[in-house]
Amino acid sequence: MARTPADLRRWRRYLAAERAEASVYRELALRRQGQEREILLALADAEGRHEQHWVDLLGDDVGKPLPVDLRTRMLVWLARTFGSVFVLALVQRAEARSPYEDDADATDAMAADERIHGEVVRGLAIRGRLRISGTFRAAVFGANDGLVSNLALVLGIGATGVPTATVLFTGLAGLLAGALSMGAGEYVSVRSQRELIDAAKPDPSARAVLPDLDVDANELALVYRARGMSEQDAAAHAADVLATLHLDADPAVADEEEELDHVGTAWGAAISSFCFFASGALIPVLPYLFGGEGVVAVVVASVLVGLALLLTGTVVGLLSGASPLKRALRQLAIGFGAAAVTYLLGLAFGATLG
Known part of the structure; x- marks a missing residue:
């Protein structure tokens, strides 16, 4: 394949950007725990695959690493210094501006990856936005x-x-x-x-009567139907709860408690x-x-x-x-x-x- 000087410059620029973006994700992961940390590290690994694509194309012409653009350098600095939701919001916009969809030297999978990365970062940013x-x-x-x-x-x-x-x-x-x-x-x-959200939360004392419920009548299903579940879903969920007698695992309860936390004090x-x-x-x-x-x-x-x-x-x-x-x-x-x-x-x- 013919390789013009312009191609080499563009590929080196993409390579530098991929390395910098992977660095942003790794810096953010250092300030996260659990699932968020795993997601950020997985994104960094994905950027590593894209980096390898440009390394393979360049071959012996990789040369010295190019300096990344000012915007990406700023993202790396912000991620290293603050690691905040602001950085995730900026990364989200950066992923949305990926040039791969219009570049014949990038694969369709890489363009799709960048689009999905934007949605992943959007989800992480939403968590931070809700917290504050x-x-x-x-x-x-x-x-x-x-x-x-x-x-x-x-x-x-x-x-x-x-x-x-x-x-x-x-x-x-x-x-x-x-x-x-x-x-x-x-x-x-x-x-x-x-107070309105708290008034809508389930009464904790109601959990104590679960072992005494009539399994055949299964009135617990009415609780979930009242919360908006269909009749079939409510019956199935109530059966699961009665089988485990562990209402703490009820996702409806968890969602309501999470909503209350997002309101703030x-x-x-x-x-x-x-x-x-x-x-x-x-x-x-x-x-x-x-x-x-x-x-x-x-x-x-x-x-x-x-x-x-x-x-x-x-x-x-x-x-x-x-x-x-x-x-x-x-x-x-x-x-x-x-x-x-x-x-x-x-x-x-x-x-x-x-």
């Missing part, structure tokens, strides 16, 4: 609400022409009131959700929401705290909030597996849109009062 979903949701919503609401408040009041001190104290009052409101709201919301959500709202709401007030006035303070506050909105949008995009840039720009547009409306209203009221 309750507190993370409160933190992101709190920070965004603090940024947007207090920027809108400060700009709206400032546009009326009131003294700078009034704008400053209004912003601080908005910070405190909003943080307390967000914290209390999250506490009530999560506590109520946990009421105090965790409340504290997270309070702190992140306050930190977000402080940013638009900073120029006024340091003596800024008029248009200069407005511009500085808007720039600082814009950068913070881009950051929170990027984080949400990474964790959700979506485009970080699109999420960041969406956050920015929503925040600046709300601030612009209140600023224009402040100008209108200021002109009216004047």
